Amino acid sequence: MGFWRKVLAITWKDALSEVRTREVVSSVLVFALLVIVVFNFAFGTRQEVVTAIAPGLLWVTFAFAGVLSLNRAFIPEKEQGCLEGLMVCPVSRGAIYVGKMLASLLFMLVIEAVALPIFAFLFNLPVLSLQIIVITILTTVGFVAVGTLFSALAVNTRAREMVLPILFLPIVVPIIIGAVESSGLALSGKAWADLSSWLQIIAAFNVIFLAVSFLVFPFVIEE
Amino acid sequence: MTDNGESSHASPGWAIQTQGLIRSFGDHFALRGVDLEVRRGERVVIFGPNGAGKTTLIKVLSTILNPSSGRVMIGGLDLKSHAEEARYRIGVVTHHTYLYGNLTAYENLQFYSRMYDVPKARERIHDVVAMVGMTSRLHDRVGTLSRGMQQRLSIARCLLHKPAIILLDEPETGLDPQAVPMVWRALEAEGGTEPSIVLTTHNLERGFELGERLLILAKGQIVYQKAKQALSLAELKQAYQDYAAGGEWDSGAKF
Secondary structure (H helix, E strand, C coil), X not given: CHHHHHHHHHHHHHHHHHHHHCCCHHHHHHHHHHHHHHHHHHHCCCHHHHHHHHHHHHHHHHHHHHHHHHHCCCHHHHHHHHHHHHHCCCCXXXXXXXXXXXXXXXXXXXXXXXXXXXXXXXXXXXXXXHHHHHHHHHHHHHHHHHHHHHHHHHCCCCCHHHHHHHHHHHHHHHHHHHHHHHHHHHHCCCXXXXXXXXXXXXXXXXXXXXXXXXXXXXXXXXX | CCCCCXXXXXXXXXXXXXXXEEEEECCEEEEEEEEEEEXXXXXXXXXXXXXXXXXXXXXXXXXXXXXXXXXXXXXXXXXXXXXXXXXXXXXXXXXXXXXXXXXXXXXHHHHHHXXXXXXXXXXXXXXXXXXXXXXXXXCCEHHHCCHHHHHHHHHHHHHCXXXXXXXXXXXXXXXXXXXXXXHHHXXXXXXXXXXXXXXXXXXXXHHHHHCCEEEEEECCEEEEEEEHHHCCHHHHHHHXXXXXXXXXCCCCCCC
16 A cells, blocks of 8 residues: 555656646647647548558657657656655655656646547547547557656666657557557457457557566666 | 564664675775764764765665665665665755755645655644744745755755654755754754764864764775764864875775
8 A cells, every 4th residue: 555655646746747837748749739730731631541541640649749758757856856855765666667657657648638539630530439549548558668667767868868769669669560550450440359469469568568667667767 | 684674783772884885886986895883863974075975875875876785774774675664764865955846845745745654744744844944935836945945945855754864965055054053953853862863064164063973984985983072173174184185086096
């Protein structure tokens, strides 16, 4: 119980800070919407073209928005040495990781919740289906699980805006492929059974990388 | 080792014990075999020039950094196996405030009281804020406070959970001269049970005034230590000149 109380305290602190500043959600949301609009102009609205490329467009948008969002995850902790402040608290390093990860997950889900209906409207596609929502949540969990770890790693580097995507995107390629493939199947009206193998791959990725990130995080912040 | 993590070798009278503490960064040795013992309730002041290893020592004692080798005991708990438990006993103040600028003073202290499981947190927050004279700014965002006010708030943060061991790394950064005695009164009066205090500073006069035992750290080693009763300020200054300030300083020397 103590573990989760402290995890939620960290998440609450990040959420409260974000409510005050709107640094992450508002700027990343604007970025995501601009990308969607640019894609809309670039590829037009011909239904057969849009249906074929929409899954890719959607996940390129979310992946880049996610990188931008995660780049900011540990910056508040660097100011006034707050990460050290967390490290001297009687809480496991793993709890710090989970708390930061949940905050990033919350921000990403808010961004996606706004971006998805606009994507649906501009491309006239049924992306607000239960299948796409489940795929989005599942993929975002894995994306943020890995991204939080690499964000902690990159925050101490001088060119962190470059370092994070270079380290992080190759690792999440399997999950993005899974998301694109399963989204494509969902948009073409397939049943849950047809998506299940991709969803299982994404879920397996999530479990493995959550566990690995949880175990590796203490070494990342201590050294 | 007992069930609660207290070492059978640790003396119950010691708040801090380090044995052969070494900490390196690559091939640079910041601490080179530090043996430090601090009694419960004792005030130890550590002097040393830049690069002597003072901040590294505080970071190891506060569990921010792991030792490269050697043993560290906090309140009888071995940090290797019981770091999380030992952190309940430690309060830390450095030149970094550990405060979030976008949150108010109250929200910062509320956050840290949750992290330390502080009972009756609301009352405790008001108590510690009053101790450092910040009650009127309790609901202001930390980012709007002056550097000195932030440092006072940082001391309130450190006192929230009534730590038995207070580690202070240059804590007077940004404090105006009038605020310093008030802050020290707060630290000394904390909790009714006298905490052990380890202070690092460049300020020989201030350190001499506050300490019961005075140490000089140079090139990652304790090169001098004496009880204050056996020492005058002039002797301390001479010792500092001899051991720390004299000669060519080589902070990057290999071990």
